[in-house]
Amino acid sequence: MILFFWISLILVSLSVIGLLIRLIKGPSVPDRVVALDAIGISLVSIVALLSLIFETEFFLEVILLMSILAFIGTAAFAKFLERGEVFDRNSDR
């Protein structure tokens, strides 16, 4: 069972390497933001697999925090790309 968890951890890490390629060579900025969002979501599954390998449930606190941080980062990047600033006062759109 431990061997299966190690193999799936290695495969998820390979997919993170593939996302890093897109993060480095992406032609536009939204490409890089999409790759960064997918990396954040893959890190959540890496933490889940690590907690299965080490047989502890204390890592599971990190999962919720990392998913919230990934979503907030993506939303802030989207707003910055759309209007040129993150916090603004007039919200007519």
Add this chain to the structure above:
Amino acid sequence: MTETAIVNGLTIIFISLGVIFSLVTALGLIRLPDVYTRSHASSKSATLGVLGILAGTFIYFWLAEGHMNSRLILAIIFLFVTSPLSGHLIGRSAYISGVQPTDLTEHDALKQVIAEKKRKQ
């Protein structure tokens, strides 16, 4: 003996589904030609991949180790809600900030609406 076999089988099925969808996400982000198709690959299949792995983790900790972890259910629901939402936000901001779709695109329904809105301002 058979109970542990059933638990291990369920865990292996869910985690294998999650890993396969994670690999499909990486393949889609490398191979697809455009921001919008890439965000489609990222938002849908990355969500399903992490949902599979988290469900396998929840089943293993509940049935094999004996303690149910409610924060994993909360994380599954949160990711299921917010990951397609972030894909939509990125696609919209990419269109408004002027990223062109690929040449293979046949119909662009949003072009007229954006042009009319810019003319009205």
